[in-house]
Each structure stands twice: as structure tokens, then as C-alpha cells.
Amino acid sequence: xxxxxxxxxxxxxxxxxxxxxxxxxxxxxxxxxxxxxxxxxxxxxxxxxxxxxxxxxxxxxxxxxxxxxxxxxxxxxxxxxxxxxxxxxxxxxxxxxxxxxxxxxxxxxxxxxxxxxxxxxxxxxxxxxxxxxxxxxxxxxxxxxxxxxxxxxxxxxxxxxxxxxxxxxx
Amino acid sequence: xxxxxxxxxxxxxxxxxxxxxxxxxxxxxxxxxxxxxxxxxxxxxxxxxxxxxxxxxxxxxxxxxxxxxxxxxxxxxxxxxxxxxxxxxxxxxxxxxxxxxxxxxxxxxxxxxxxxxxxxxxxxxxxxxxxxxxxxxxxxxxxxxxxxxxxxxxxxxxxxxxxxxxxxxxxxxxxxxxxxxxxxxxxxxxxxxxxxxxxxxxxxxxxxxxxxxxxxxxxxxxxxxxxxxxxxxxx
Numbered sequence: 001x002x003x004x005x006x007x008x009x010x011x012x013x014x015x016x017x018x019x020x021x022x023x024x025x026x027x028x029x030x031x032x033x034x035x036x037x038x039x040x041x042x043x044x045x046x047x048x049x050x051x052x053x054x055x056x057x058x059x060x061x062x063x064x065x066x067x068x069x070x071x072x073x074x075x076x077x078x079x080x081x082x083x084x085x086x087x088x089x090x091x092x093x094x095x096x097x098x099x100x101x102x103x104x105x106x107x108x109x110x111x112x113x114x115x116x117x118x119x120x121x122x123x124x125x126x127x128x129x130x131x132x133x134x135x136x137x138x139x140x141x142x143x144x145x146x147x148x149x150x151x152x153x154x155x156x157x158x159x160x161x162x163x164x165x166x167x168x169x170x
Numbered sequence: 171x172x173x174x175x176x177x178x179x180x181x182x183x184x185x186x187x188x189x190x191x192x193x194x195x196x197x198x199x200x201x202x203x204x205x206x207x208x209x210x211x212x213x214x215x216x217x218x219x220x221x222x223x224x225x226x227x228x229x230x231x232x233x234x235x236x237x238x239x240x241x242x243x244x245x246x247x248x249x250x251x252x253x254x255x256x257x258x259x260x261x262x263x264x265x266x267x268x269x270x271x272x273x274x275x276x277x278x279x280x281x282x283x284x285x286x287x288x289x290x291x292x293x294x295x296x297x298x299x300x301x302x303x304x305x306x307x308x309x310x311x312x313x314x315x316x317x318x319x320x321x322x323x324x325x326x327x328x329x330x331x332x333x334x335x336x337x338x339x340x341x342x343x344x345x346x347x348x349x350x351x352x353x354x355x356x357x358x359x360x361x362x363x364x365x366x367x368x369x370x371x372x373x374x375x376x377x378x379x380x381x382x383x384x385x386x387x388x389x390x391x392x393x394x395x396x397x398x399x400x401x402x403x404x405x
Contacts, residue, residue, distance in 0.1 A: 001281065006236050008237075008238070009238075012234075012236065012237060016224075016228055017225060017227060017228055018225075018229040020226070021223070021225050021226060024226060025223075030229065034228070034229070034232050037228065037232070037234060038232075038233075038236065039233075041234075041236035042234075042235065045236055057274065099232075102224050104222055104224065105223060105224055105226065108219055108220075108222065108223055111219065126181075127216050127217060127219075127220040128220050128223065133181075145178075148178055148179075148181070151181075152177050152178070152180070152209065155209055155212045155213055155216060156209065156212070158212060158215075158216065159208060159209070159212045
């Protein structure tokens with residue numbers, strides 16, 4: 001096996017599950033999560049040469065993951081606007097039974113889905129991925145002060161919305 | 171301290187990144203401001219929620235197209251190794267082409283004024299005209315109709331046999347049932363007759379007993395009346 005392929009395999013092995021769990025929390029379902037993982041690593045592979053070592057690699061990787069997940073979720077949201085009733089019925093009756101999830105994870109997913117995509121993104125990057133505000137700012141293309149404001153707004157939103165409620169997503 | 175400022179410092183306050191003076195200031199504000207205190211509590215709650223997440227494994231069925239040598243995946247970073255998937259299918263393509271060449275090369279399409287034929291590796295070919303073909307079709311149809319009629323006849327015969335067999339079975343069962351009932355009736359009669367005989371024997375015995383008793387009573391009566399007469403005579 002070539003050296004570059006070996007290195008790529010090692011990279012994928014190291015970060016694949018992390019990206020998958022990130023995507024799972026962002027999208028709320030395994031199918032979309034797998035799509036995000038696929039898109040992310042394909043994009044990482046294509047853009048690997050552009051990583052010059054500025055900043056930690058995970059931060060760079062997740063910049064791509066954030067972009068891919070935002071893009072997918074935006075496309076899914078447009079899709080759901082056309083088929084709103086169908087989606088609502090599906091969500092009411094089908095809590096992703098094919099996922100082998102713990103009840104705890106399901107509760108967390110439900111809780112995160114009450115947030116808008118932007119709020120969920122910031123909660124994910126800060127509390128689950130443990131990036132600094134500077135790294136988050138780079139990933140989202142905003143200032144670190146804006147990142148902080150968004151985080152606290154998200155926390156406030158989580159206080160207002162009880163678990164099990166559905167907030168209007170932006 | 172204003173709430174907006176306190177809020178912006180909460181993360182650093184929690185992680186211990188604030189200096190002592192700033193930390194003291196935030197603590198005092200949290201003691202006085204329920205809103206900020208709730209915000210801090212919410213921060214703890216979300217941290218706890220995040221710590222409870224159990225990482226899930228990526229499903230095994232997930233097609234990893236970003237890996238080399240996975241189905242549909244790209245193979246490595248060099249141009250040469252990008253030909254890998256194509257090279258892998260080459261033997262199949264060659265085999266298909268070879269098979270087509272072999273089949274087509276053995277096919278013959280001889281044509282004459284009477285008709286045409288399609289043949290594979292046959293040197294002598296029978297040419298069949300349209301009329302002959304029609305005749306063959308007619309003969310074939312006649313044979314098929316005959317076979318169909320025979321098949322229908324055999325089927326009906328079999329059905330009749332089955333019906334007769336079922337009827338025979340039913341008759342046999344009825345006869346057996348009747349015989350059993352007769353036997354039961356005979357047994358019942360015998361038992362009844364025996365019971366009657368026993369009863370009559372018992373009745374006869376009772377009668378004899380009663381008669382004997384009566385005779386005894388008569389004798390005693392006569393003896394008593396004789397005794398009474400003797401007493402009367404003496405007086």
C-alpha cells in the first residue's frame with residue numbers, strides 16, 4: 001500500500017467516528033449524518049493540499065464539516081418545506097427505530113433539534129467538540145465575540161424550550 | 171457589573187480562566203442576578219448533557235467512497251492508481267467481447283429463393299418454405315388438441331374414480347356404524363332381561379316370605395282362640 005494511502009486511511013480512522021457523531025447531533029438522523037460524513041471526507045481529500053498547518057488539523061477538518069453540514073441541512077430544510085406535513089407525520093410516528101441508540105442519546109438529539117441550525121452548530125462546536133471561540137469563529141466565518149453571543153443566546157433558548165418541545169427552526 | 175458583560179465571561183468563569191478580581195466580580199453579580207445565575211446553571215446542564223453522550227460507531231454498511239479500494243471509491247492519490255477500478259473491470263469486458271465474437275462467428279445465415287435459415291455451425295441446413303411451415307403448425311395444433319382431450323378424459327376418469335372410492339368408504343363406515351348399534355342394542359336387551367329376571371326372583375322370595383309369615387300368624391290365631399275356648403268351658 002502506498003505511503004499516502006496509508007496516511008489517508010490513518011486520518012480517516014482517527015476522525016471518522018468523531019465527524020459521524022458530530023453529524024448525527026447536527027442532523028438528528030443517521031442517514032443525513034452518513035451523507036455529511038461522506039461529503040466531508042471527500043472534500044477533505046480534495047482540499048488536503050490546501051492545509052498548510054495553520055491551526056490544529058481538527059479545527060480545519062471541522063471547518064469543512066460545518067460547511068458540509070450547513071449545506072445539507074439547508075437543502076433538507078427546503079425539501080421539508082415542500083413536504084412539511086409528510087415530514088411532521090414521519091417525525092411524530094417514526095423516531096428513527098433503525099438506530100441502535102441509547103435512550104440517553106435520543107434525548108440529547110431531541111433536545112438539540114429544538115434549536116435552530118446556527119444555535120445547534122455553536123453548542124456542538126463548543127460543548128461537544130471543545131473548540132475555542134477563536135477556532136469556532138474561523139469555522140463559522142464570524143468574530144469570536146459573535147460566536148460568544150450566539151452561544152449564550154443558544155443557552156437562553158435551551159432554558160426557554162423544555163425537552164420534548166419543538167422550536168421553530170430558522 | 172452588567173448582565174451582558176457577566177454573560178460574556180461565564181465560560182471563562184466556569185473554566186477558571188478569569189483573574190481573581192474578575193472572578194470575584196462575576197461571583198457577586200451571580201449572587202444578585204437570577205437571570206445570570208440561571209444562565210450559568212444552564213451552561214452546567216449543557217456540559218453535563220454533552221458528557222453523557224455515548225459515541226456511536228459509524229454503521230458498517232456505510233459505503234466509504236472516500237477510502238481507496240472501497241466500491242465506488244477512489245484509489246489513492248497518483249494518476250496511475252486511479253486506473254485501478256477500470257483495470258479491475260477489464261477482464262469482464264474482455265470475456266464478454268470474446269463470447270460475442272465466438273457466438274457471432276459460428277452463426278450462419280444462408281439464404282436461397284425458397285427461404286432463409288439461421289444456423290450455428292451446421293453445414294447441411296434444411297430450407298423450410300412458408301407453406302410447409304403452415305402445414306407443420308396445423309399438424310402440431312391437431313396433435314396438441316388430441317393430447318389435451320386425452321388429458322381431460324384422464325382427469326375426468328380419475329375424478330370419477332375418486333368419487334366412487336369416497337362413496338364406498340362412506341357406505342362401509344355407515345355399515346360398521348349400524349353393526350355397532352345393533353350390537354349395542356342386543357347387549358342392552360340382554361341386560362334388561364337379566365334385570366327383569368333378577369327382579370322377579372326377588373319378588374317371589376318376598377311373596378314366599380309373606381305367605382310363610384301369614385301361615386304362622388294363622389296358626390297362632392287358632393291356638394289363641396282354642397285357648398280362649400278352653401278357658402270359657404272351664405268357667
